[in-house]
Amino acid sequence: MHSRSKIFIIISAYIAAFFTVLSIALRIPSYTTVIMISFAAVAAISAVILISVLLNYKREKVIRDRENISKIMHNINAMAILWDADFKYIEVNSELTKTIGYTSEDLYNMRNLEKVLPPDAFAPSLQAIVNNRDEEFNVTAKGGAKVCTVWNTSIISVNTFKKHKSYLMLSIGHDLSETVKMKEDLIQYSKNLAESEKRYMFSMELSEIGLLLKESGASNYHISEQLQKMLGINSEMVSPGVFRARFHPEDVMIYDALEGTMTNTRSGDHTIHSTEFRMLAADNTYHWYQFRYKVNPGKNRVIADIGGAVLDITKDKEKDILIEKMAYIDDVTQIYNRNKFMQIGQETFECYQEANQTYWVIVLDIDNFHIINDTCGYLNGNKLLNEFGKIIKDLLSGGGFGARIGGDNFAILVHDNGDESLPVTLIKKIQNKLQTVSNEFLMNQSVTCSAGYCKMSDGGDNFAAILDHAEFSLSMSDGTKGDIIRFDNKVHEKILAGNALESELAHALENGELVLYYQPKINLTDGTLIGMEALIRWIKPNGTIIPPNQFIPVAENSLLITDISKFVLHEACRQNKKWQDMGFPPITVSINLTAVDFYQTDVKEVIQGALAETGLDPQWLDVELTESLALKDIDHAVQQMKEIKELGVKLSMDDFGTGYSSLSYIQVLPITLLKLDRSFIMYLEEDEISREIVSAVIRIAKSKKIETIAEGIETVGQAEILKESGCDHAQGYFFGRPMPADKFEEFMAMKCGMNVNA
Numbered sequence: 001m002h003s004r005s006k007i008f009i010i011i012s013a014y015i016a017a018f019f020t021v022l023s024i025a026l027r028i029p030s031y032t033t034v035i036m037i038s039f040a041a042v043a044a045i046s047a048v049i050l051i052s053v054l055l056n057y058k059r060e061k062v063i064r065d066r067e068n069i070s071k072i073m074h075n076i077n078a079m080a081i082l083w084d085a086d087f088k089y090i091e092v093n094s095e096l097t098k099t100i101g102y103t104s105e106d107l108y109n110m111r112n113l114e115k116v117l118p119p120d121a122f123a124p125s126l127q128a129i130v131n132n133r134d135e136e137f138n139v140t141a142k143g144g145a146k147v148c149t150v151w152n153t154s155i156i157s158v159n160t161f162k163k164h165k166s167y168l169m170l171s172i173g174h175d176l177s178e179t180v181k182m183k184e185d186l187i188q189y190s191k192n193l194a195e196s197e198k199r200y201m202f203s204m205e206l207s208e209i210g211l212l213l214k215e216s217g218a219s220n221y222h223i224s225e226q227l228q229k230m231l232g233i234n235s236e237m238v239s240p241g242v243f244r245a246r247f248h249p250e251d252v253m254i255y256d257a258l259e260g261t262m263t264n265t266r267s268g269d270h271t272i273h274s275t276e277f278r279m280l281a282a283d284n285t286y287h288w289y290q291f292r293y294k295v296n297p298g299k300n301r302v303i304a305d306i307g308g309a310v311l312d313i314t315k316d317k318e319k320d321i322l323i324e325k326m327a328y329i330d331d332v333t334q335i336y337n338r339n340k341f342m343q344i345g346q347e348t349f350e351c352y353q354e355a356n357q358t359y360w361v362i363v364l365d366i367d368n369f370h371i372i373n374d375t376c377g378y379l380n381g382n383k384l385l386n387e388f389g390k391i392i393k394d395l396l397s398g399g400g401f402g403a404r405i406g407g408d409n410f411a412i413l414v415h416d417n418g419d420e421s422l423p424v425t426l427i428k429k430i431q432n433k434l435q436t437v438s439n440e441f442l443m444n445q446s447v448t449c450s451a452g453y454c455k456m457s458d459g460g461d462n463f464a465a466i467l468d469h470a471e472f473s474l475s476m477s478d479g480t481k482g483d484i485i486r487f488d489n490k491v492h493e494k495i496l497a498g499n500a501l502e503s504e505l506a507h508a509l510e511n512g513e514l515v516l517y518y519q520p521k522i523n524l525t526d527g528t529l530i531g532m533e534a535l536i537r538w539i540k541p542n543g544t545i546i547p548p549n550q551f552i553p554v555a556e557n558s559l560l561i562t563d564i565s566k567f568v569l570h571e572a573c574r575q576n577k578k579w580q581d582m583g584f585p586p587i588t589v590s591i592n593l594t595a596v597d598f599y600q601t602d603v604k605e606v607i608q609g610a611l612a613e614t615g616l617d618p619q620w621l622d623v624e625l626t627e628s629l630a631l632k633d634i635d636h637a638v639q640q641m642k643e644i645k646e647l648g649v650k651l652s653m654d655d656f657g658t659g660y661s662s663l664s665y666i667q668v669l670p671i672t673l674l675k676l677d678r679s680f681i682m683y684l685e686e687d688e689i690s691r692e693i694v695s696a697v698i699r700i701a702k703s704k705k706i707e708t709i710a711e712g713i714e715t716v717g718q719a720e721i722l723k724e725s726g727c728d729h730a731q732g733y734f735f736g737r738p739m740p741a742d743k744f745e746e747f748m749a750m751k752c753g754m755n756v757n758a
């Protein structure tokens with residue numbers, strides 16, 4: 001019973017006793033005593049009732065408290081254990097059972113709980129437990145796995161009962177596994193980072209990697225200490241001007257493109273770009289550097305940060321240069337060749353697309369070069385080309401890229417500095433220097449060059465298309481008097497007209513509008529007919545005859561040429577076989593093939609097919625090729641020619657003397673016949689030099705066991721000179737014009753005294 005209620009009962013008993021004694025002593029009538037005793041009894045009963053109500057309330061409160069604690073325990077996001085004062089486990093929450101894998105029923109068995117908690121998990125002294133904050137220890141889950149946890153224990157209620165205090169304690173624990181793992185990872189990461197940073201710094205020093213950065217909006221470059229050492233610059237910040245001045249003159253254009261990218265790029269794609277260039281190094285010589293950089297997109301369309309690593313690649317580059325020299329340097333002029341020009345051009349085009357930097361593309365052609373070559377000799381021709389190369393190199397020392405892209409064709413790529421007259425100024429400088437140079441060693445012969453040019457931003461999907469525009473403009477000049485023609489709308493219209501012609505031509509081939517004419521080839525010694533050249537004509541439905549010079553170049557550009565050539569080959573073989581079958585003495589038919597046929601198709605197979613289908617014996621077919629064809633890829637050309645020759649087909653070199661290399665090629669090409677170009681023959685009667693050239697060529701050819709034929713003979717005088725010079729055969733209007741098959745049949749009949757109509 002509660003102490004206060006005991007007191008109450010005792011007091012009530014005392015009062016009752018007091019009144020009883022008092023009533024006896026004062027001789028109070030007994031009814032009064034009864035009342036007093038009753039009063040005392042009522043007081044005592046009330047006290048008992050009050051005490052039991054109080055006790056009940058307290059018990060209920062303890063239950064309610066426990067329920068509340070239990071509710072809280074199960075709702076908190078942590079492990080929880082409720083203990084009584086003796087550390088007897090009362091309740092665990094679901095978070096704990098989930099973590100350790102035991103059910104709460106399992107844990108009522110104290111032995112299981114002992115397996116889970118380490119023996120010293122909670123200190124025996126209550127005060128120590130409560131004081132010991134953040135106890136960290138491993139609990140053992142059901143499978144034996146250790147889970148790192150941290151615990152805090154608090155006394156949450158104290159009840160005093162029979163002088164005995166009873167405590168309730170709540171231990172809240174957190175699973176530290178994740179945190180511990182993160183901590184370990186972090187330690188490992190920072191260890192790795194420190195190591196890789198050490199390695200990075202070490203390798204940076206060893207491999208001489210410098211860093212270059214242009215921050216968004218900054219006008220100067222930031223260069224690392226290593227790069228300062230590499231370049232011999234004593235400052236962390238370098239202005240673009242200083243940087244540009246250190247670039248090799250031939251690579252200034254690369255710098256300009258880079259600077260354009262660095263200054264104007266607003267977006268980046270996180271790809272690593274790479275470019276190579278020469279720059280003055282600390283030892284005051286040019287070193288090769290590779291700049292590997294990244295464009296970090298600027299926020300809110302602000303200019304991007306650009307930066308990357310600069311590596312000294314001089315040693316590797318020296319090896320590359322040797323290889324490159326073989327692949328990309330032109331032998332005659334020692335400047336770059338067409339392949340390199342295309343490569344650099346395409347790279348520049350890509351830069352142009354990324355940053356708003358544009359370039360001029362200029363192509364130049366030495367006017368009447370073949371005449372110079374023929375009249376002044378092959379060595380002087382080469383010297384002129386070499387001088388031209390030097391002129392271009394000198395001119396571009398301030399920036400730009402030049403190459404020899406074909407026989408007497410050169411090309412230039414220069415950065416557009418905003419001056420629209422720049423290309424014309426450059427071309428005129430070249431023309432003036434060319435005059436001076438040629439006057440010096442070509443017996444005061446005046447040499448000019450024509451040029452076509454275009455701006456990269458004036459259209460074209462790739463660099464090849466842009467170069468085509470410049471070359472097309474050049475082809476509009478008549479190639480004699482130093483024309484300078486810019487690619488503009490008019491030129492563009494002509495290209496479009498070419499395209500229209502192209503589709504018209506494709507129809508013409510399908511509709512049978514292409515026909516073959518035949519021109520006789522005569523033996524100069526006895527005047528007999530030894531062969532014929534098949535020359536194509538386009539006869540439109542309205543009867544207009546279009547000469548091949550007007551459509552063959554279009555066909556070559558569109559690759560339609562391979563279909564046309566197949567048609568010519570097949571038709572020429574068929575017609576020749578037909579005439580042989582008709583009883584005419586067998587003669588050779590010559591057909592013309594272009595470089596496109598030679599490089600894009602398996603010519604040998606096509607020829608073999610045509611011969612097989614028509615039944616013509618290979619010895620009666622002759623294939624005419626031009627020098628320029630062989631120039632493109634001499635090894636491939638020789639290989640293809642050998643294969644054709646193995647079939648038993650003859651091979652002739654057409655238009656001999658119009659190219660620049662002339663006789664040197666006779667040595668390597670497996671040809672059986674050399675066709676002297678009309679330009680040699682034209683002035684034969686009045687020009688002694690022409691006569692000398694022709695007889696020298698004939699002599700050399702003979703020494704190589706190669707037959708000669710002259711084309712474009714129009715007069716008896718020309719025929720006689722050629723005969724005297726030892727030329728074997730002849731072709732020209734003097735002997736017969738190109739004629740349709742029926743007329744040629746009559747010509748043949750007349751020649752051999754056959755009556756075809758009989």
Ligand code: C2E
Nearest residue numbers: 535536547548549552568592593594712713714732733738
């Ligand atoms: P080519 O192969 O050098 O043919 C000779 C050209 O000279 C022919 O012009 C012929 O008509 C012309 N000719 C011949 N004798 C004389 C002459 O005494 N005086 C003058 N002024 N010209 C003469 P054509 O037929 O107009 O052909 C021009 C060029 O077109 C040919 O030059 C050839 O390169 C090309 N060609 C002709 N037919 C074909 C063909 O079927 N396929 C290919 N790929 N090209 C062809």
Ligand code: MG
Nearest residue numbers: 533592624654
């Ligand atoms: Mg020909």
Ligand code: MG
Nearest residue numbers: 654655675711
């Ligand atoms: Mg010819």
